[in-house]
Amino acid sequence: MAQFQKRIPVGVIGGFLGAGKTTLVNHLVASGAQKFGIIVNEFGETGIDGSLIENVDTDGIAELSNGCLCCVGREDLVSALFKLISRKDKPDYILIELSGLADPVPVAQTVLDPFARTRFELDSIIGVADARNLEQTLRDGPEGAVQLAYASVIVLNKTDLASPEQVDEAEALIRKINPLAQVFRTAQSRVNPHDLLHLRAFSLDWRPQNYQHLHTPNLQSFTLSTEGLLERPKVNEFIDQYLISRPDAVFRAKGFLSVKGFDKQVLFQSVREIFSLELSQEPLQARSRLVVIGRGLNQFEYEEAFQALKARL
């Protein structure tokens, strides 16, 4: 009798820029709940997101950059899925972490297409929402809503950065968009893996209801890059003046900076006005690179200001 191969479950993680998707992936991997294969989709071209995934060897991560998976590269997605399961050390669950602007629906449909579904099973769409910024995100563009509307389960994250009222309001907004999904409130995306995995939330003939694929026009993403060491006080000023003081224009920035006085690159991350800096494992000699995502930005001005951070020799 013909023996069908076991299908590998796939969870698609969506959610707006900076909501906590990578933090969730790292949390799930650290939990050891499964042997995960990871596909990371980046809006920009930089390859920063792959380096933010911890504890998975590079063979177990596929990076698909340069645009949202919902719009480009669906063939790439199918190839990446097959590549991950062709490894000797096969994953038993695959997580697709979408870019913060991607629409999960076309990606979920790709996993359900006749070719992919011979080996993969769409397990769930996981939505990650930022309790502090959800209201603003929903006002800014259509991406935030579609990322939650079709989710099987929602992680309402960053509760530590929001007041209890803000968290309640965020949950009420989610309920309006998606009354059925179970919502888990978290800080640092710390949710019990059993609540997210093996939900088997989709049938093969799933069709989204009232679905429209939309993107905010004029969103920008560019990468600032330079060789050499950067002067710390100038970096501080740049963060202040060009990144965190423009929360309605700069939605997200992240990258690795070679700052004079440190022995490794510094990982910088910002989501609107909140930012963090930490020492990374990247060598100080590597190029500094920072991806900036927002709207109404003068890229040339940013490039000049970034070059001016360099320490004088």
Ligand SMILES: Nc1nc2c(ncn2[C@@H]2O[C@H](COP(=O)(O)OP(=O)(O)OP(=O)(O)O)[C@@H](O)[C@H]2O)c(=O)[nH]1
């Ligand atoms: N205070 C706080 N910070 C958080 C929490 N979750 C994530 N962060 C931080 O928020 C920033 C963005 O988190 P990520 O997990 O990278 O968000 P993301 O959704 O993957 O971001 P994009 O892929 O750029 O859309 C990082 O600096 C995280 O350390 C949280 O619950 N509380």
